[in-house]
Amino acid sequence: MRTVELFCGAGGMSLGFRRAGYDLVQAYDAWEPAVATYRRNVGSHVWRHDLKDVFTIGPMVASLRPDIIIGGPPCQDYSAAGKKVEGDNASMTRAFAMYVSIARPRWFVMENVRQAKKSRAWADANDMLKAAGYGMTETVLDASWFGVPQSRKRWIVVGRLGERDGFLASALAGARSERRTVVGDVIDLPQGHFYMRPFGDGRGVRSVEEPAPAIIRTSRERPWPKYLNNPHPDDPVRVEEAAVLTQDQVARIQGFPEGWDWGSATAKDIDQLIANALPSQLAEAIARVVLAREAGDTIPNVEGGFAQWLRRRGRSAQSCRNTKSQCNRARRLLAGRTFTSHALEIEALEATWDFQQLEVRTQSNLRAALRLHAEFLSMKAERQGARLTAIALRKAA
């Protein structure tokens, strides 16, 4: 997969995609310490550019003919720690959508904080991406379920040309590990506990048996006198007994491997580069889910409620099971692809060699199963539309 990364920072996201086997052909960031760190650790394919300059960079990105564009536009305007006013940084979410719409890769992956989902900038970006023909899966993933010892919830949007919205949701959910990764899995802390500056009036002392809170620029600060004088009642040990993390340990918790070369960046800039990153293990998990679908190795789960809907229409339990398994079979023949219309789906199915080899009766069963499934989806969409209209009317009243 030829990959272009926008807003690449120090390279956390790139590292994960490279580990999954992607070919990183170009990366962009405007901030010199990010570009220098990326160049030193990931490769010389990084360019320092202000991505506001869509007129210059848009044609460049398009000429690279990427299969996928990835990136985490800056989140300061949205993040809980930021000032929450939509300005230039939020506009970079629009810029991301513009680059994707200009280059039209088969796939894109965008990462941001959860708050970005409700922004004006994303509403505009979403409109552009839809108009460019992308189906999208939007989901919030907690990094601690993907090999990262940190409760870091990130909003992930994966788009693919021509798909139906939600096409990758079940595959992303299924990529979760069986248990959360905890700090003790990754770093050795003899004290067994560590201090991390809490958000608001939260707990400051954590055990190595739990994931760390989301890393921010000030995560390795020593406890302030205010906290020492008034510690949180639920701290498992006295704050004086807890370790204060080193910069290297914070980098490990954020998914950077040992020996990541920060060059001559200042300590403050390194803290910022670390805090900005998408942990590489989470990036790698997403990258593998995309690759598996691209290869046709996974199919989307049949949407919940389908069997019950069939039952309500008078079908026997056995007939519901058969219809569901026929849908799955059709989806395997379609290599996991979904389509924005039933007609396109049937057309694509009939064009596959494997479908053409099936008996006529089996072919009509598969067609019928997909037709029922399409009816079910349009009923769901109608209900959702009616719910949204009712909410809008209530708000307006």
Ligand SMILES: C[S@@+](CC[C@H](N)C(=O)[O-])C[C@H]1O[C@@H](n2cnc3c(N)ncnc32)[C@H](O)[C@@H]1O
């Ligand atoms: C959230 S960080 C991305 C982190 C990266 N995905 C990683 O995993 O390390 C956002 C990046 O966008 C960059 N940035 C902000 N405004 C920019 C602009 N106008 N043009 C290019 N890069 C910009 C910042 O320098 C920062 O490195």
